[in-house]
Amino acid sequence: MSAPMLSIAALSVRFGGLVAVDDVTFDVAAGSTHGLIGPNGAGKTTMFNLISGLTPPTSGAIRLADREINDLPSWKRAALGLSRTFQNIRVFPEMTLAENVATGLHPSLVQGFPAILTRLGGFAASERRARDIAMEQLEFVGLAAKARQRAGDLPYGDQRRLEIARALANQPRLLMLDEPAAGMNPSEKLELLGLLERLKGRGLTMLVVEHDMKFVMRLCDRISVINFGRKIAEGAPAEVRANADVIEAYLGAKVARGLEKGA
Ligand SMILES: Nc1ncnc2c1ncn2[C@@H]1O[C@H](COP(=O)(O)OP(=O)(O)OP(=O)(O)O)[C@@H](O)[C@H]1O
Ligand SMILES: [Mg+2]
Structure with missing residues (x-):
């Protein structure tokens, strides 16, 4: 077994009274495509900010390949081969x-x-x-x-x-994508999927946050699920899809949204 490309160990961050990422541990195997999913507000983007160095963790460790990167500024992490995109697009218009x-x-x-x-x-x-x-x-x-x-x-x-x-x-050695398919129509999504599959074919390691479950399930080798900052499940797409806690987390979120709409 080769060492993981990314290793997250007991990572937490607290914003005032809110523990946005709560004692999360997972590995991203080198060459794999790993999904990070969970309802709105679960802590996915916060996790990306921790990994890329925009937010300092309260506790825990982050390793990129053979190196602990906790104390490195984000530009040094980038120089080590960590790249990301943003949920709210950041291009220079x-x-x-x-x-x-x-x-x-x-x-x-x-x-x-x-x-x-x-x-x-x-x-x-x-x-x-x-x-x-x-x-x-x-x-x-x-x-x-x-x-x-x-x-x-x-x-x-x-x-x-x-x-x-x-x-x-x-x-990059690790490419992190925060909701790459958001706002895309079905044909754009299909095109994006093809593009990411080509990157996968080149052996690039990817960590992908995405709400489109069909997209995630098709693309990813393994998926971690977080809810209220905590990891609640992890496994191959089929395992995750069948996991009762995952279904409840999503169903719970949907019901809550439905109630908001009805209010
Ligand atoms: N800098 C911050 N200060 C205070 N609270 C924050 C900060 N950043 C995020 N949060 C809170 O942390 C929680 C997790 O937010 P985050 O953006 O990581 O969720 P997410 O899983 O990416 O959700 P979405 O699917 O909607 O993008 C939310 O309750 C959010 O309001
Ligand atoms: Mg987000």
């Missing part, structure tokens, strides 16, 4: 698609800058390399034809794929 993707380039790909600057023509060469890599990622997500357009003019589904292209420019 005034920049072109290519420029947006270039902001995600791994430091090693732009590190050459100062040395290159001392050589005539080197700057252009390095810029060209950055542009080539950005174009490669746009090509991969199917947005190459729009590379020079303003990101803010893109339809919603395209913005989600642009975020994935930017995350890929970091040459």
Whole structure:
């Protein structure tokens, strides 16, 4: 057995009186696609913020491959190969698609800058390399034809794929996607599924938060379920689907939403 790509051990975070993530432990196997599901407010995005370094944990440990990353700032975690997208899309609307993707380039790909600057023509060469890599990622997500357009003019589904292209420019070892299919129509979802399956085929490790159960069940090898910050189940998609606690957590949430609507 190879070591997990991501290891979460007894992780908790408290916001005032609320324990948003409560003593959660799980591993993401290298090369696997792992789902993280649970009702609204369960703590999924908070978990992503803990892993990517935007929120400091109250207790617990996070390991990326062979390294504990708890105390590293988020940019260092990114440099180690941790990439993510955001539930609320974060593209730079005034920049072109290519420029947006270039902001995600791994430091090693732009590190050459100062040395290159001392050589005539080197700057252009390095810029060209950055542009080539950005174009490669746009090509991969199917947005190459729009590379020079303003990101803010893109339809919603395209913005989600642009975020994935930017995350890929970091040459991640672990790609974390927070609701990648949200707001997409069925054909966009199918296209996204194909894209993520190709990444899976390349051996990329992924952690995916998604509310569309059909999408999650098709894509993931293993799924962890959280509810009110606590892990309530974990297993292969079929096991999770049949788990009584999971059904209750979702049914409970649906009933609660139904009551809100009826009120
Ligand atoms: N910075 C914060 N300060 C205080 N409370 C927070 C903070 N961030 C999240 N929370 C609370 O933590 C809980 C978990 O929120 P989180 O966004 O992680 O849920 P989620 O599982 O991603 O839900 P959704 O499916 O709706 O995106 C919620 O009750 C939320 O209000
Ligand atoms: Mg969320």
